[in-house]
Amino acid sequence: MxxxxxxxxxxxxxxxxxxxxxxFQPHTIVGGEYRALGATSVYSADLDNDGDLDVLSASSGDDKIAWYENTGNGVFTVRIITDSADGARSVFAIDLNRDGFIDVLSASSRDNKVVWYENNGHGNFISHIISNDADGAESIYAIDIDEDGDIDVLSASYFDDKIAWYENNGKGNFTTHIITTTANGVRSVFAVDLDKDGDNDVLSASYIDNKISWYENDGQQNFTERVISTSADGARSIYASDIDGDNDVDIITALYKWDKITLYENRGGGEFKEQVISDHANGAYAVFVEDIDNDGDMDVLAALYIDDKIVWYENKGNNNFVTHVVAQEIDGASSVYAIDLDEDGDIDILTSSTGNNEISWFENDGYENFTKHVLTIKADGANSVYATDIDGDGDIDITSTSFRDDKVAWYENIGQGNFIHHVISTEVDGASSVYVVDIDSDGDMDLVSASFSGDKVSWYENDGQEGFTEWIISTEVDGARSVFAADLDSDGDQDVLCGVFFDNKIEWYENDGKGNFTPHIIATDAFGVYAVYSTDLDGDGDMDVLSALSDANKITWYENDGNGNFTSRVISSNPKNVRSIYTVDVDGDGDMDVLSASLVDDKIYWYENDGNQNFTAHIISTSANGARSVYAADIDGDGDPDVLSASTYDDKIAWYENDGQGNFSTYVITSDADGASSVFATDIDGDGDVDVISASFDDDKIAWYENLRIxxxxxxxxxxxxxxxxxxxxxxxxxxxxxxxxxxxxxxxxxxxxxxxxxxxxxxxxxxxxxxxxxxxxxxxxxxxxxxxxxxxxxxxxxxxxxxxxxxxxxxxxxxxxx
Missing domain, CATH: 2.60.40.4070 (Immunoglobulin-like)
Structure with a gap:
């Protein structure tokens, strides 16, 4: 008791x-840990036992094995199996322990490991090391080598020139057997019954000795090497299938140094006839075989690393092939796989690209026309985030800009914490700011963006069907840095406000109610204007304007006289390199106070408004290292506004609890927003509390943090x-x-x-x-x-x-x- x-x-x-x-529970929407840095390998299988095909990837730059859960309708959710496969090079999937669930295998070159990940049936995995002695493990394959009814594993390791097989005892325990240690610089391994004697033989492509070999299995798992070619310069990948329809197994290889895709036709009796399918495959890196056009014969697919292409070679019979380019600009194409991913009866194509850090699939329309879908979406140089209901379905969607890929995007909230990525534009050169508002008064939400490098302010008209049309507001803005929208002339429609960094200018664009704009200058001495904002600061019924001037170290407000004329007034000259401003009634006295984040002095300030627009500075924090963004919302549900910040040098998203008297306690939400650049808050999951959203520049991430307040x-x-x-x-x-x-x-x-x-x-x-x-x-x-x-x-x-x-x-x- x-x-x-x-x-x-x-x-x-x-x-x-x-x-x-x-x-807070973090959820990544794009980028961050969901990137595939140095993507090297791709595969597909039903990992969660739900009847559809999921996708697997290996990426060497972040040591990651990931799977992408197919949730239907072309939506994939990223799940991390491991981020400790040091130098992950290859991934494979098959049921190793005969429990009815598909397990995962990986080969990783820097830690010399071959590992299998036991699937518990729900897409959760437990890792088991098969070998940590495969020096420079490069390639993995699985098949029943010893004909005992369970699946064994094969590996090729580059630095020790080794091909090994690992005998499965049926319970996922393995014994190592060496096939050869003389495949100099072996890059790829495959297995099939090449000689039609009832057991599985092994094939290899080795890069340094330019050799294609097969290892004849005598049925007792003794292997004799048979050399097919010693002139396969830079042999990089090998695959086997019946290409010519004569009921034996032929061999396809990618020869990196010679830029060749080569067929070795099996003539029987261990003899092979070489035929070049293509000698213009610049950087031939990987091959795969599948009937792409559903005509009954096997076609050849290749990933071309230097050409940045995915190519398929249509088999026309009699070993004649026609070249078709599936995709270009696949920077460092490193892997290719083919399967009917969307289960519509035709063969789709999966790829990985090392340079783009992408896993993509190309949807076949049934006529061998392919549409690209990227699974590893990122916001390259994410720097601005905003959230509201874009599609009018009652939940909160998210919008972002990303500087390096010139992108304005929105992420459709489909519930359960899942989002569908939609690109609005990739022509916003140096995209720096986004705001969401109904510009044309048609009842749906439009977007406004600033293009820092392209010197452009645009709005994107929402057609109500999730389609957007760009309309240019101005191109006379040298370094458009920040946009905002408000009814500045009190005529019932939303005008647009812009801070122009290099011109040291603040402009507003008068909306005629139909999305046509007339420019008006508010200030020409806004030195290093980094952010603009609008609110009724003096409580006189019209919208005033605020600015953060990073070069002048000033926060300024511009009093609106109600006729669109503005008078400049300084709120503070305290913050050093101020980057962000926000207004909220911090102390609950009925007027709007001002918040700021300043990069150089690492400070979050609030400026107390005495009701007559005299402001007293109060420091909330001096430890927001590289403070970049500030926002306010009632995080703890106690009725007063708390403050949020994003700080770029310490990678933090923090919130500051307001005691109702303007005193604050600091709490860190995350220290894993690499180069944190923007913060926003709203109820993302519809559970009645305020969640937090962030953009982080260095890890290309848009994330939300689920408020777990009870x-x-x-x-x-x-x-x-x-x-x-x-x-x-x-x-x-x-x-x-x-x-x-x-x-x-x-x-x-x-x-x-x-x-x-x-x-x-x-x-x-x-x-x-x-x-x-x-x-x-x-x-x-x-x-x-x-x-x-x-x-x-x-x-x-x-x-x-x-x-x-x-x-x-x-x-x-x-x-x-x-x-």
């Missing part, structure tokens, strides 16, 4: 801790029990390693069910969806989001339920994992 009381006391303390804290509690002797909801005790409890959690809801509701550790850190999300009334039971297998087994101890499961027209509620219960 004493132990029981202690546990209950601990749990109640935990509840109090959770209630008093605001924790709202709407009721307390009873059974714990926190939501009205109209029953949360049952888990069973069994204690448990090892599986338990079941049962709950009942009375209304159609948004439901979240998650596991937490005693520190309040989320371990695993089990449910996150809209559910109809009923009783539900969910299994937890004692693993975290990454598929790793959690240690023994006390855990809590939290049920949040939000029904239309009702306050959100939560239930929390304790469970014990024993091992």
């Amino acid at each position: 004493k132990l029981f009381r202690s546990v209950i006391y601990f749990v109640l303390l935990f509840y109090m801790y959770v209630i008093s804290q605001v924790n 709202v709407g509690f009721q307390f009873s002797e059974m714990g926190f029990i939501p009205s109209g909801v029953i949360l049952y005790s888990n069973y069994p409890n204690p448990f090892n390693p599986i338990t079941h959690i049962k709950y009942q809801i009375m209304h159609r509701s948004k439901v979240w069910l998650a596991i937490y550790n005693p520190l309040g850190q989320k371990i695993r999300t089990l449910v996150r969806r809209l559910q109809t009334p009923g009783t539900y039971t969910v299994m937890w297998d004692g693993r975290d989001e990454n598929g790793q087994i959690v240690p023994s101890g006390i855990y809590l499961y939290q049920l949040q339920v939000q029904s239309f027209g009702q306050e959100p509620f939560i239930g929390v219960k304790k469970m014990i994992l024993l091992k």
